[in-house]
Amino acid sequence: MSDVVEKTLTALPGLFESQTGAAKITNRLRQLIKSITELTSKHEEENLIKRELSAIKEQVSSPNTTMKQMREIMVRAMYCEMLGYDASFTYIHAIKLAQQGGVLEKRVGYLAVSLFLNEGHELLLLLVNTVLKDLQSTNLIEVCMALTVVAQVFPKDMIPAVLPLVEDKLSHPKEIIRRKAVLALYKFYLIAPNQVQHIHAKFCKALSDKDPGVMASSLHIYLQLIRESPDSYKDLTGSFVTILKQVLGGKLPVDFNYHSVPAPWLQIQLLRILSLLGKEDQSTSELMYEVLDESLRRAEMNHNITYAILYECVKAVYTIHPKAELLEKAARCIGNFVLSPKINLKYLGLKALTYVVQHDAKLALQHQMTIIECLDHSDFTIKRETLELLFRITNAQNVTVIVEKMLDFLCYVPIKTLTFAPDNSWFIQTMNDVFSIGGDLLQQDDPNNFLRLLAEGKPEEDDQLRLYAVESYLTVLKGHTSHLPQCFLQVMSWVLGEYAHLQESVDRREVIRLLTQLLDQRSVSSETRVWILSALTKIPEGQTDLILDLAESLSSSQDTVLRQQAQELRHLSQDSQLREWVLVENSCAVDSSLSFLDGFVSEALAAGAAPYKPPHQRQEELSLNLEPYSFSLPVSLSSCSITDRQSPTLLSVSSGLSGNSAELSTLILEGVKRVWGKDGYLPQKEATAPPVDEPSAAVQPASQQEAAERIEPRPEPSTQNQDKQQLASSLFVGLGVGSSVSLVRKLFYDGFTASLRGNVMDCLEARSTSVCHYALLMDDPHTNVSLTGTVSYQTQPGHTNTLPFSGTLSTADFIRPLVVTTEEYGKLWLSLSHDVKQNLKLLTDAGDPLRTTLNALKDALQLHVVDIIGSEGIVACRLLSGAPCLLHCRVNGAALAMWLRSPHPALPDFILYHCQRALAHH
């Protein structure tokens, strides 16, 4: 009560005086605003504000202007500034107003100061005395205003002047003053940490303040302090936990509830603090498990605010020392976020996932389809967060795809992904976009890879692609070229030099003219000029006049490299024999076996040199190798699980090769998806893979042929969203590496990724044929798995021929009967956990429907019918050297009620699917 009286008394004079003036005051501002809204053009507004500002200027400099008028002027000045006009001449008057005005004017004056001036503004120094005076005022409102302005803008150097006063306010009887003082100190701490070091004890008092507002404010400081040195505040963990418990228990006044959630801001601050304290500290973390658990449990209500708390909670759970139970709950929470139809929550889910995958990459796998969908989301924010997430799960196997995704985003190319290039022209066009927009930001490898892709394709297959490239580049070069990035120009000149001759209709003179034009451009770098000249060199002869002109003009160039090239160009164009000798057509054939060195090698060997050993072999010799020698499986092996090495023959891929002998060299089980289209990247990738069998090839006689087989299990998802699933499999490949079997299963549960594993069983050598056997196992069932591979062989050193082959396998191919007795079946049944029930069609065409149906299934799927009793039948099967699956069938009216159980979560579904198909086809 006394406060109110006090305030009213101080305000009295102001109240009386302002009766008449105030109406006028608001009218002026109102008029200004009104006239502005009536204006139609920016220009008119400018004029109006200019007039207004000059009126203000006149008024503020007039000695007759009262403080009240000044207050009104200041509001107008703020308005003008907000509209973006400079009213800096009023700044000093704002300070004056805060200094000399009554409480009313002061309030506006302080507001104007905090809006107009920055921390570093020199005029702020003039405010210090006013602040000091007001801090000592007996009027609470004045103290509040002073503290508010101090907490917003205050010159760093002047902190010591006000610090003792602000400090005193920490023990002020009014909570609003204590609260503002705490925040002012927080501000001081942020701009000059060492100046408030001595008052840490007082912060502690603020933390235990009886007013929740003051306590909550002190958490800002603690969050900052703990962020900087968590170790110094471990002893406070208990207090923070207690506070959070009290908040959760509803011990705070209801005023602090927000949509019936108790003090959410406070909760979030506390959760942040706890996560910092518990980070990498098991014993501290243990103190907070309980309260975190409660937090997760309490936040049930379906409102944004509870999600905000949950999100913070999940982050805390993943930051502190892990506890399985909490992690599980938190992971479920993230799932709710990610799957939420509300886009804000989805975003938060992705963000949480991004944070969490750093600790546990496998979590992303559960949500792969959602992630894929988000990648195509129309909202760039979602897209970008998804890319961030992908970036975190990048590994050796999915890097190409992910990087591509990022490139797409970077270029805003409205394409799903380059992975599934539908045709050549599209591919070239897309690459044009990438080059011209991404331009010189691209890594050096991108253009190089692209060129290699063009160059290394087989002539007949990829001429189409090259033609498109040539055509499209000619079009590009005919347009404006000055804005194109250098790397794109280089790519274009290389392609034109190399392949322009493929296009019959193209006039070579036109090509030369376009390239020469580029040379003349000032924006073209000297590196690019070299590329262009090389291209010109490659264009077949016939246009000697043009070339000679060019060489002539370049011979006086300041760049010695260019001069030299021009010289070469001149000679080559004049001497066609020399030209033919230097520029062999298709000169990019690379002798990867280095056979031209054979003579040198044999000489060296004869002279007693040690035979060549590849680096990995040298390594092995240095250390004891306790592992049995394995087949040389390249890196991508990690994508298939090699948990179980028993390998019964299931399938033999035999490839008849005509030749003397064939030698099996590698078996690559690649989880990586094809990257470009059919005509694109894949063949190149294989061609560029290191020749694994190099040493033997070098040693063996040239006539000997070499065959290499690669088997690449490729998932053939049964659902429609093939694109997405393919993408999913290429994005999420390799995430299960090194994890336990169950996690690998999780990885494949959705049926995106096949996990066949194979082993070379034997290799029959004969004079003209070679038969290679592979055993393939299916770890995780899929409806269909397609198998692709290549056989490569050498007809002569340096010339590798490649034959692709492919086939499709279904789960049914991997099902084998499981022979058990009825008792064993009963025992096994009880021990299995994953079950599926479904009604199937009953075959009623002949005799006993149940028996007929089961026999049909048995024939189709190699099941073992264990027993048939009355209207029930039990059937057993297993995945080849894998999980069993038990089927319990009962005649139910006109249908067959089938109940499947298996230890493998996905297997029953697949078996059921095949049963349905078998019965449908019967």
Next chain:
Amino acid sequence: MQFMLLFSRQGKLRLQKWYVPLCDKEKKKITRELVQTVLARKPKMCSFLEWRDLKIVYKRYASLYFCCAIEDQDNELITLEIIHRYVELLDKYFGSVCELDIIFNFEKAYFILDEFLLGGEAQETSKKNVLKAIEQADLLIDTATTQSTLTVASEPDSNTLATIQNTVSTA
């Protein structure tokens, strides 16, 4: 929080509060860029934006956009609720607040904001306490002058923020 901006659907700035020291030129540039970006977003898009190294959290109430910039480690959802609480405060103070209230009494909107957020951090989250503080200071202001007949033509929207706000809170 780094700053808060209020602007209309037409892109007119209605309120700006900067919690980090920036020069005027920079402020103008940021404002221009952000207003453009936010206005270009479709209604079904999410309320968050990654912008430079900051997160922008925005929400539209009737004709007004409320837009906050926070750091990456901050919680977007709670920022959204900060905006909402601010709207609730404005609504309670003005009684069914609309854009016009904020235009004509922008200094009051600032006062309320200063009681709610201080130096970019939540100062007082209890609605009652914030309004109490404002009312106490307002006791000093002549109430007779603030007329309630706000009839201004055309541009600013007089739909109350509360109508939107209510639908939001029931949703």
